Amino acid sequence: MSSSVAVPSISVVIPAYNAGPYLAATLQSILSQGADGVEVVLVDGKSSDNTLAIAAAFSKLAIKLISEPDRGQLDALQKGLRVASGDIILWLNADDLVMPGAFAEVRSIFAENDVDFVYSDDAAFDEERRGYYYGAPIRGLSDLDHFLFYRQLYSECVYWKRSITRYLSNEAYELRVYTDYAFFLRLRWRRRGRWTNKRLGAFRIREGQASAQFSARKRQEYLSVKKMHRDYIGMSWPTFVLAQLIYWPWFVTRQRMLPQLERAGRRILRVLTHDRKRSRETDYFYSKWLLPKGSTSPRNDERA
Template identity: 30%
Template sequence: MTDYPSISVVIPSYNQGQFIGETIQSVIDQQYPNLEILVLDGGSTDNTVEVIEQYIDRLTYWHSKKDKGQADAINQGMRLSSGEIVCWLNSDDMYLPGTLLEIGQRFRGLTDQNYVIYGDTQFLYEERRPRGARKVQYAAPYDPLMLAYYDYIAQPSAFWTRKLWEETGELDLRYHYVLDWEWFLRAGKIAQFEYVPKLYSIYRIHTSHKSSSGGIRRKQEVLDVVKTYASEYWIDLYQEVDRCYPTFKPWLKRLRKLGIPHQEWLLSQFVPALRSKLQHVQDLSKVLAMYA
């Protein structure tokens, strides 16, 4: 198994002590023969450090000190790593068994190219639904036009060559919520993307989950990326949804609570200004998903 390409897994962390042990263990359990694990903790104030210390002999590198946020932690980890294949796994997510062995096999002969391989992810809900409730987030075959307005790549199930990371550049520190999406869009200018319809990771949803609690700042970041990369149609639609949201929010909450189908079509009927912007009713669901 010495011909497997080396893989570096960077784990950014901050106050996820209740989950990070499972995250690290899921990487160790891959039993990948040529593996680096780097944990970059931003100075957690919970029990994160105590958990990390239980795995010191299995880590290539770790620290716990203040940083400039998740993007900065990941960038630091990438600079310290040496793997031919690189990725990051957030400290509340996990890899499914056998993921890295398959990824290593798929990257044989591709490490000198600008290449991305990505798959699907299993959602794990800790709260709001019955604990342990799950659903699958299916990605989609690579479509650069769609990626400009809708992030369908499941980040914990994505892996790429070091060559691509170095040629694309590091994560943009301006972004706290859409850092992965914006990086994939930049990488798409020079990379080949391969979608594998297979589950590679578990994406945990909980009350302190960052992506679902971003509020206004997350919306601002999403809109900034859309304005930079998407067409005028999508820019107008995102802006109109943002403007009309206070109007249709009560309707949306009722429809979702009642489980009524065709919610996007009904919403468009309630808000004529929004309906006039839509080319396809399904477009509204993508905007709502991105705005979380």
């Protein structure tokens, strides 16, 4: 008599506002993983463009829709998290992508390891220039690496058990640049994570992103997030400063110097191989994976 193991379900929470130029590509990258056991929670801030019409075109995806005004990205995200039903959660911005095979990789890691969250390095792409890049390596990123200094988890590359979700208070709703930093500091604190060398998500580089729009607020928000987390874990300011001084050499060695050496090694390999591997990845990404900007419906050859 054989027994079957249930495949964990995945909820993808997407905060969106006037995401029409990019949303179809984002939804297609989810649909191409296979629609079984997948739900999308689209939290729309009352868009005035075709965002909702694009979502409706993806009839093979199970989409829960919330469409109402919100107080920003964090408010939208936390609304979506409260109605998500999947065993595993992904926060995906409306212009970013899931990479090929990501859901299968994540499900396999959760099935084989006793962990609370899975994360990876990211890829980034600039559709206007047909650019395709690798983000900084973050293998082994610890709680203290993340908190004492600034080495960020990539939101499109973090999957976590719904049962460990932690919510931020109203004071964080005003964040515009460091929303993801505040959220993941809280989520992953004292939790067990596992890094995978498969890049799980891709970040879209485009004009008008929050980091550029609100650049004048970056320093103030950064310090505010640090204080919020110090208050959350009960760490005083003098203790925080002392911890930074003690931990600094270890952080620099593991999260600055070694990644730089790794990236230098990759650059040398790219020169020696005439960059064939990256060229193949770029060609596949743009010709087979990414729906062109402005698309409004799924591919005819969708795989789900």
